[in-house]
Each structure stands twice: as C-alpha cells, then as structure tokens.
Amino acid sequence: xxxxxxxxxxxxxxxxxxxxxxxxxxxxxASLRTVADxxxxxxxxxxHYFASQSDLMRFAMRAMLEQVGERMRHGLADLAGQRGAxxxxxxxxAGKLLGxxxxxxxxxxxxxxxxxxxxxxxxxxxxxxxLADEAARGSRTAVRRILAYVTGLSPRARALDVxxxxxxxxxxxxxxxxxxxxxxxxxxxAVRVVDAHLRALAR
Amino acid sequence: xxxxxxxxxxxxxxxxxxxxxxxxxxxxxASLRTVADxxxxxxxxxxHYFASQSDLMRFAMRAMLEQVGERMRHGLADLAGQRGAxxxxxxxxAGKLLGxxxxxxxxxxxxxxxxxxxxxxxxxxxxxxxLADEAARGSRTAVRRILAYVTGLSPRARALDVxxxxxxxxxxxxxxxxxxxxxxxxxxxAVRVVDAHLRALAR
DNA sequence: CGAAAGCTATCACAGCTGTGATAGAAAGGT
DNA sequence: ACCTTTCTATCACAGCTGTGATAGCTTTCG
Numbered sequence: 001x002x003x004x005x006x007x008x009x010x011x012x013x014x015x016x017x018x019x020x021x022x023x024x025x026x027x028x029x030a031s032l033r034t035v036a037d038x039x040x041x042x043x044x045x046x047x048h049y050f051a052s053q054s055d056l057m058r059f060a061m062r063a064m065l066e067q068v069g070e071r072m073r074h075g076l077a078d079l080a081g082q083r084g085a086x087x088x089x090x091x092x093x094a095g096k097l098l099g100x101x102x103x104x105x106x107x108x109x110x111x112x113x114x115x116x117x118x119x120x121x122x123x124x125x126x127x128x129x130x131l132a133d134e135a136a137r138g139s140r141t142a143v144r145r146i147l148a149y150v151t152g153l154s155p156r157a158r159a160l161d162v163x164x165x166x167x168x169x170x171x172x173x174x175x176x177x178x179x180x181x182x183x184x185x186x187x188x189x190a191v192r193v194v195d196a197h198l199r200a201l202a203r
Numbered sequence: 204x205x206x207x208x209x210x211x212x213x214x215x216x217x218x219x220x221x222x223x224x225x226x227x228x229x230x231x232x233a234s235l236r237t238v239a240d241x242x243x244x245x246x247x248x249x250x251h252y253f254a255s256q257s258d259l260m261r262f263a264m265r266a267m268l269e270q271v272g273e274r275m276r277h278g279l280a281d282l283a284g285q286r287g288a289x290x291x292x293x294x295x296x297a298g299k300l301l302g303x304x305x306x307x308x309x310x311x312x313x314x315x316x317x318x319x320x321x322x323x324x325x326x327x328x329x330x331x332x333x334l335a336d337e338a339a340r341g342s343r344t345a346v347r348r349i350l351a352y353v354t355g356l357s358p359r360a361r362a363l364d365v366x367x368x369x370x371x372x373x374x375x376x377x378x379x380x381x382x383x384x385x386x387x388x389x390x391x392x393a394v395r396v397v398d399a400h401l402r403a404l405a406r
Numbered sequence: 407c408g409a410a411a412g413c414t415a416t417c418a419c420a421g422c423t424g425t426g427a428t429a430g431a432a433a434g435g436t
Numbered sequence: 437a438c439c440t441t442t443c444t445a446t447c448a449c450a451g452c453t454g455t456g457a458t459a460g461c462t463t464t465c466g
Contacts, residue, residue, distance in 0.1 A: 007442095026327035028231050031423060044445045053424060113326075120323045123316075123383055124229035136384050165377070165388060166396045170369065173376030177368075180326055181339050185368060193369045200403060210412095234453060247415045256454060 011049055014039050015060045023110050027117035032056065054127045061118055061131050064111055065138070071100050072142050079149050091198045094150045098194055101139065101171050103178050104187045112175040143168045150198060163201070170197060214252055217242050218263045226313050230320035235259065257330045264321055264334050267314055268341070274303050275345050282352050294401045297353045301397055304342065304374050306381050307390045315378040346371045353401060366404070373400060 017039035021030045032053055036046040050056040075097040082093065103109035115135075122132035144164040148155040151163075174193055178185040220242035224233045235256055239249040253259040278300040285296065306312035318338075325331035347367040351358040354366075377396055381388040 024327075026324070028324075029327070032425090033423080042445055045443070047425085048443060116323050119379075119383055120319050121229070121231075124227075124232070132383065136380070136387060140387070162392075162395050162399050165380075165392060166373065166400060169376030169380055169388075169396065170373045171376065172379060173372030173374065174368070176322075176375060176379070177339070177372055180322055180335065184339060184343070185372075189365075189368060192365050193372065196365050197369060203406075235455090236453080245415055248413070250455085251413060 007049060011059065012063070014041070014046060014049065014056070015063050018056065018060045019064075019110055019114055022114045022117060027114060027121060030057075057128065058131060061128070064114060064118075065131065065135050068100065068111060069138060072097070072138075075100060076142065076145055079145070083149070087202050090150055091195070091202055094146050094198055095191070095195050097146055098143070098167075098171060099191065102175050102187075102190050102194070104190070109179065113179050116176055116179060139171075140164060140168055143171070147201075150201060167197065167201075170194070210252060214262065215266070217244070217249060217252065217259070218266050221259065221263045222267075222313055222317055225317045225320060230317060230324060233260075260331065261334060264331070267317060267321075268334065268338050271303065271314060272341060275300070275341075278303060279345065279348055282348070286352070290405050293353055294398070294405055297349050297401055298394070298398055300349055301346070301370075301374060302394065305378050305390075305393050305397070307393070312382065316382050319379055319382060342374075343367060343371055346374070350404075353404060370400065370404075373397070 014035060018030050018035045021034050021038050025034075032046060032050075033043055035056065036043040039046065046056075050059060079093070079097070082090070085093075100108070101112075103112040118128070119132060119135075122128035144160055145155050147153075147160050147163055147167060148157070151160075153160060171194070174185070174190050178187065178190050217238065221233050221238045224237050224241050228237075235249060235253075236246055238259065239246040242249065249259075253262060282296070282300070285293070288296075303311070304315075306315040321331070322335060322338075325335035347363055348358050350356075350363050350366055350370060351360070354363075356363060374397070377388070377393050381390065381393050
C-alpha cells in the first residue's frame, strides 16, 4: 500500500489553511475551494482527505478544541501541587491559566476569532451541535476547577454554580469583544479585567 | 405621486421576516430571496424597497439597534430620579435595566441571537463596520451609566473603566451562552448571575 | 381620460457552492 | 516486470447567490 505523503501531516496543513481563511474572511467563506487554494492543493486532492465540507469543518474544529484543551489540561495539572499557596500567587496562576482562553497573542487570537464564527454557525448546523456542546461543557468544567482552586472550595460545591457561569461568560464576552473591537479592548485590558475579577472574588 | 402602500410599514414587515429567517436558519441564510419568501413578497418588490443586500442588512440591523437603544434610553431616564435610593433597590432597578440586553423573553432572545450573527459577520464585512462600532460604543456608555448609578461614582470616573468592560463582557457572554446553550444557561440563570455580580459590586 | 409615478413580477447572467464521477499519474509490494 | 493502492486532477451538474434590465400592472394626480 503506497503512501508517499503523511496523511496526518496533510490534514494539519489543510486545517492551518482553513484557519487562515477563516480569520481573514470569516468561516463562512472557508469553502472547499478557497481552503484548497489557500493550502496550495487541488480541490480533488483535498477531497481525498476530507470526504465532505462537514468533514473538513468538523476535523478543523476538533483540532482547535483539542489544541486549547491540551494547553488547559497541562495548566490544570500543575494546579494540584500548589493548593496551599498564598492567595496572591493563586490568583496569578489562575489568571495565567484563564488567559489560555483569551486572545492574548496571534495563536489565541486566531482561536477565539474562529471559535466565535464556529459557535454562531453551529447553532443552525446540526452536524456541529455535538462539538459545540463538547466545547461548552469542557470550558465550564475547566473554569469551575480553577474557581475551586482560587476559592479553596470543592469543585462540586453548589456555591460555584453561579460563579462558574459568571466567570465563564466574562471570559467569553471579553475574548469576543477583544477580537471584534481591538481598538476598544486590548489584550492588556482583557488581562486587567480578569485580574480585577479574581481579586474581587478572593475577598 | 401615487402611494397606495405605506413604505415604512412594508420595510418593517420585511425586517420582521428577516429576523424570523435569521433566528431560524442563521443570518447567513437571510438572502434576498429567502427573506422575500418569508415576507410573502416577490423579490422584485423587495428590491424596490431595498436596493441591495447590504441595504437590507444595514436597515434591519439599524432597526434592531434602535429598538434596543430606545428601551435602554427609557430605562436610563428613570434612573436620574432615584439617585438617593437604598442600595438594595438600586441593584434591583439596575438588574432590570441590564436585563434589556439579555435574552429573557422571545423578543430579546431574537435580538441577542441575531446580534451574535451580525457581530460575527460584521467583522469581515466593511459595509457593516460602522454599525457594529456604534453598537459597541452605545452599549458601553449605557453600562457605564448604570455602573455609575449603582456605585454612586461619576460616569467619568477612571475607576469605572475596568468595571464597565467587566460588566459589559459579562452581559455579552451571558447572553450568547444563554442563546447558544439554553440547556446549560436558562433565563433565570442569567438573571441570577447578573444579580450576583451587582451585589458583589455594591460592597 | 390620460399621463406619470409607484409598485409588482419576471428573465437573464455571472459567480459562487458541494458533490458525484472519472481518468491518470505516482509509488510500493510481489 | 506488473498490479494494486494511493493520490492528483478535471469535468459536469444542480442549486444557490446578488444584481441589471425590463415589461406590465395599479393607483393617483392634473
């Protein structure tokens, strides 16, 4: 069975092309043809790796979610070892961790930008429902764990219900506004807002 | 100059049709043809009132922004008369007012839903930039005034900078999450979160 | 009445889209 | 060498899209 090219490598390459198109022109314009062009591939080749548009979209979104999830998991793992740290330091590490969900550099800016389009699109695309739900649940439990770390409460504490939703919505809105209105909300602004929230929470 | 039909009435009718399509299938599918069908009009008739797709889109968004803005203005006007009210009551009226930006009933749910699509679309559509900016600035000053009312500070106070961004992002994220994941965030949840934020703020 | 303006309806066209089908080229195992 | 599988490249088709042009209807004014 001949295989001169690494299929996984190719798929990654295509996903990167899709991201560039989506950031530049919007996810709606990331068609098979435009993505193939951006990747320097013929549409026939692209379709050899992705059977349909839905396949391509799902694969790309999965790749993004796993990329963010991986970073989050790494950060969360480090959390266990410093449960007794002073409040000021816990707030700092929590802020650093939550920053993974904010557009603080080009990579994360692209992630948030594409995710915004993706979330909006998934609302009316049944084939994307499961991924959108998975993302929503994943970010919720991550934020909840971070809140448990900051407050010292158990992750199962009822008191974290509204606080989780509060912080998560804050992060989502902050990221979106930073992406949509970079002149009104800079990366520094976003960090300041999260920091203020955590400090207010620690009282 | 013959005018058997009221043009403004017609335009409102078309905008309502656009909203129904956008809520149901997404703003991207609100084409001239689908909107004309939804409104029970021929595409030729529709194009007599809206010269281009951009015209239709801009008119519909303007109508929505003015609708929300009108409600906000009314609420903000009532605020001036109760500047000396007890904290608990000020929080309640502030919450009521901020609720105008949340999907707490069918009308506001439609507004937030369409606005999400609109904001995402405007990012890559130069002809919508001005409207998106106007909306962003408008909601910011409204939230800032409400915060001034709650805290007793001047609307021009530097201390309100981060608090405004914090509350506004919270509202945006909350509305979006309530629209995208109604099973995870109900209308009651949203109200509870805003209330918790305001109470934490009043300390 | 007649003319003019507002309004409705339809055709045509170019440019997209996803997808099915198919034909070659390239490469590795036997 | 040959054959099989992978991969690349095209063509064709139906279904959308916005938009220009145009013809005909309807209503109201002079």
